[in-house]
Amino acid sequence: MFQERTDAGGQLADVLDQDDVEADIVLGIPRGGLPVARPVANALDVPLDIVAASKIGAPSNSELAIGAVASDGSSWLNDDLIEQLNVPDEYIERVREREAENARQKADQYRSDRDPPELAGNRVVIVDDGLATGATVRACLRHVDEAGAERVVLAVPVGSPDVIEELQTDADNVIAVESPPHFSAVGEFYEQFGQVSDEEAMAYLDDEQSSS
Structure with missing residues (x-):
């Protein structure tokens, strides 16, 4: 503890x-x-x-991570969960781009200049x-x-x-x-x-x- x-x-x-x-x-x-x-x-x-990095949430539950993407665009996807939930490729790409930008903004915020x-x-x-x-x-x-x-x-x-x-x-x-x-x-x-x-x-x- x-x-x-x-x-x-x-x-x-x-x-x-x-x-x-x-x-x-x-x-x-x-x-x-x-x-x-x-x-x-x-x-x-x-x-x-x-x-x-920022989580990529599932379509029906944003708190359920189906992957994550770092500020440089490096990503990890839970392929088994994505297949199980039948998540469309278009959704994954759209959310990955959005969350990559969120991660970049956070990195910039923390590093300042x-x-x-x-x-x-x-x-x-x-x-x-x-x-x-x-x-x-x-x-x-x-x-x-x-x-x-x-x-x-x-x-x-x-x-x-x-x-x-x-x-x-x-x-x-x-x-x-x-x-x-x-x-x-x-x-x-x-x-x-x-x-x-x-x-x-x-x-x-x-x-x-x-x-x-």
């Missing part, structure tokens, strides 16, 4: 240290991933930036506050991979064991502090798991932000 996201980030940083993980940059997934990622970046003594980080040839740690379905994370992993990262580690405080296992093929390593067998929702493992505002999340990108 984690007190809140920064506590989870501190515990995650300890596990990465025990596993001798080295990195050139940490990328937090907005919004909830940034409070977790800051202590990790501080512990690894590397810059913190973001990788943004800063350029995107150079990922080619670098060791990257991607951090989120938890791993449930993994749709958004998969798009983020594809973004970083296509950017030419040398090594990509996905790090989360808690995640579904099944999804963690599935994602081992998408990242060089997936590390979680906890992967309980009866996982149902990320928030169950936090004492405080309120929504993080954009303003709060962006504050963690400040170089002077401490891990305390």
